[in-house]
């Protein structure tokens with residue numbers, strides 16, 4: 062039988078493989094990739110033309126368009142002077158293993174097909190769980206990101222609440238969180254059709270006392286609808302950690318599901334210098350951590366951890382006649398599809414596993430501590446310049462600072478100018494209604510000279 066040409070190995074494919082490997086090796090050994098910037102779609106089309114045609118334009122041509130034009134219209138998130146949003150800095154080992162993950166074509170939903178790969182993920186997961194101090198039977202699963210992890214956890218929380226009382230099935234659930242919570246909490250509440258109330262904090266973080274009085278202030282009807290509290294373990298904007306210990310106590314007393322969103326801050330659980338800020342996290346019912354943020358994994362890799370895996374399974378396990386075989390005798394093992402919203406899934410924890418296995422957890426600890434240290438170093442440099450001012454002390458790896466006298470437009474123009482000139486990507490944010498500047502350090506290759514270079518452009 063003649064092989065489908067698209068899947069057969071011909072000379073073009075062999076050459077392409079070498080080209081792709083060469084590009085990959087060059088890219089991952091380049092620690093200061095060109096800081097690309099977006100272009101208008103029409104402009105890109107002008108430069109690239111139609112790429113999908115009945116006969117195909119050929120691998121060489123398509124790859125050349127990618128290398129020469131398209132990749133330059135992207136911002137490399139691992140650039141050492143990309144300090145905007147939450148950047149990333151995947152290890153070379155993890156990137157290499159991302160290629161291996163693709164090449165190995167493993168289905169990651171069920172143990173029956175994915176056992177060896179899921180074993181790897183679970184080894185990495187065991188380490189993540191150990192960082193949290195969750196009790197013995199706690200475990201978790203890798204997701205596409207923090208948004209999917211938050212959704213998976215909150216759906217499990219609501220299912221648990223509904224399973225406890227028939228009456229809950231007919232009412233819309235209610236979530237409480239703080240005003241520092243990530244936008245995905247609000248977005249996922251919408252997806253679940255749950256209501257969300259933000260507790261505004263007097264200080265900088267949500268405390269048990271504030272949560273308690275917010276609950277007391279709910280109407281009797283709303284109190285009955287309340288099923289979970291979402292605390293944040295490192296706000297994305299400022300790196301602030303809610304008072305997890307006292308919030309946990311209130312949740313326990315009120316019999317509410319306690320979710321901690323550490324999508325950004327989770328990596329800092331491995332950093333002894335700040336670990337005590339997370340005390341109380343061990344009492345959570347579920348936790349979100351994004352390895353693609355501060356655990357040096359390539360996109361996309363999030364994780365959701367549960368104190369009680371059975372509750373997650375009750376919410377997420379899918380039933381279908383053609384899926385039965387996976388749950389048969391002989392297929393016994395851990396089925397990631399049972400614990401989060403996705404069925405067919407990449408073994409997306411495998412790059413993290415390989416990198417952890419190769420480097421060991423101490424290197425992770427040190428690289429995360431370096432991010433925290435860079436935030437302290439930047440703070441000192443800011444304090445040493447008369448045109449700059451710290452807005453608040455750095456938290457985790459986030460620094461909020463002000464260029465004295467600047468208007469919001471000046472911050473914006475400065476961001477665009479630095480980006481255009483390929484110097485840096487540092488974006489403004491808001492703190493208490495004031496537009497200011499923000500650094501978020503992840504990449505341990507960012508240097509003190511990088512920080513000086515950026516601060517100098519604000520003179």
Ligand SMILES: *Cc1c(COP(=O)(O)O)cnc(C)c1O
Nearest residue numbers: 206207208243245297322324325
């Ligand atoms: C980034 C972030 C999210 C969303 O995670 P994604 O991986 O982007 O889906 C949720 N919560 C917090 C606190 C975050 O920092």
